[in-house]
Amino acid sequence: METSNNIRSDLISIIVPVYNGEAYLERCIRSVLLQEYEAWELILVDGGSVDRTLAICRTWQKKDDRIHVIHTQENHGVSRGRNTGMESAKGDHLFFMDADDWIMPDCLSRLYEQVREPEVDIAGCAFRQCTGEDWELLYKEIRKNGVESLIREECPRHLIDGRDFLKEGILRQDTRCWSKLYRRQLVAGHFFREDYTIGEDMLFLWEVSSEARKISSSSYEGYCYYRNPSGAMRKPFRASDMDQIRCWQTVLESLQDNEDISRCASILLVSCMLVAGKLALLSREQRKQYIELRRQCSRVVEETMRIPGAYEGLERGYRLKVSVFRAAPDGYLFLYHSLKSMFKRNKRCRFVRK
DSSP: OBOGGGOEEEEEEEEEEESSOTTTHHHHHHHHHTOSOOOEEEEEEEESOSSSHHHHHHHHHHHOTTEEEEEESSOOOHHHHHHHHHHHOOEEEEEEOOTTOEEOTTHHHHHHHHHTSTTEEEEEEEEEEEOHHHHHHHHHHHHHHOGGGSOOOOOOEEEEEGGGHHHHTGGGTOOOSSSEEEEHHHHTTOOOOTTOSSSHHHHHHHHHHTTOSEEEEEEEEEEEEEOOTTSGGGSOOOGGGGHHHHHHHHHHHHOOOHHHHHHHHHHHHHHHHHHHHHHHTSOHHHHHHTHHHHHHHHHHHHHHTTSTTTTTTSOHHHHHHHHHHHHOHHHHHHHHHHHHHHHHHHHHHHHHHO
16 A cells, blocks of 8 residues: 555554664564564664674665665764654654664554554553563564464553643653654654754654644553663763753743643753763763853753742652752762762672672
């Protein structure tokens, strides 16, 4: 079935940006090949990898003509990769994956079933955090006993208006663009912001969901999120970590409902403390290099604290953190750094004793 511009109405375009993913890319690809729903195309966007990633992509492309490879000379980030994939997609539905994740065999079929319902423009499922061992066990089970051996319990679905997703989804920690199937018509004209390295998926989801008629979600854990020890959130502080503050500021500036403003302001305060925590892990000399970013963080905290309900919406631990940071920012970073260092030393000592 084809629509205008060679877009297939039943085709799901799976977009996977990847950079230096030789250690995990194959399990992502294999999980797509195991899908019950077979009307898909897999678009692998390699951003100038310097390992065997491109060779792996080419090898699998030869094995299945539903796999397409786009190679760029430089790595411009996840957002550019997703945007590039969207531009070449031939499916009437789009699905985003990270290259180190995988999906359960019935993930696409369940999501497609939801999005076929009248007025549903986005269909989402829940996710589980997994390790590489989890994938090995799953793959071994499937090879031994087939896909049919997996438990297929029905999960209740939740249907909401797109305009309510900000309150019920994004401000309730559903900020991920992956694990969701989108109608192409909804996404048309929207792109991932390439000037952000953190929070760009939340901004994309915020924009498209506000235009959706209905959004269907399920508690079914069809998406497997790999706990990558070298992931972005676990890397040392970089100036781009400030993006997680900027993206929530962007959302906050657009809100009008007082309850939404308070909730978003609380999330913004948490984001500030997460950035401050990464700053604190740097050495004293390194922290001096980012003194202006620390001051920016302080200014945002001070401004956000003036918003009614922002502080009250925090959990007790974050209230304490915000209070101390607000009173003595540099003292907070020093104390945080000292406590973390002490914890690491004690942990090493316990390991040596054992």
